[in-house]
Amino acid sequence: MEPLIRTARHSDVLMMTRDIKASWGKSFEEDLAEQDAGLHSCFIAILKGEIIGSGFIRWAGPRDEVAVQLFPEAPEIYRLEVRQEFRSKGLGTKLIAAMEAAARDNGRHSISLGVDYENPRAYDLYKRLGFEDSELTEYYDEYLYPTVDGQTATARDLCRYLVKQI
Secondary structure, eight states, X not given: OOOEEEEOOGGGHHHHHHHSOOOTTOOHHHHHHHHHTTSEEEEEEEETTEEEEEEEEETTOOSSHHHHHHOTTOOEEEEEEEOGGGTTTTHHHHHHHHHHHHHHHTTOSEEEEEEETTOHHHHHHXXXXXXXXXXXXXXXXXXXXXXXXXXXXXXXXXXXXXXXXO
């Protein structure tokens, strides 16, 4: 059975809360309100009533200040995640393809993303999909995440920035 890949809807919030790890210190309701405002799009992959993968595309371009200077028109893929048991089965490729198609449909000619140096599998996937290393070879991606005790903490990951012409 092939997963369904589409943008998330407000009716998906319960499923998202159950199946996707929250991050950025926001609720999925807030994420979808920002999607309604045109800030980003949340893509989900659904199989047998469960979300098995997800990712966001930020329409305003990169989140990093230097990347914004270098690639102001390139929407950024972020929070790309595939559940462990569905990795290495082409799902990440399909999610990225859906986001690339949405970017093309929105008149964009390139797309971008950051990848953590500690995630060589993701880097290899992006390179296979045609993403190229940019001149932004090192930057820190900082983001909020909820801790197990209900607090919010800041993560800081050393990343490199990749860009693809679409």
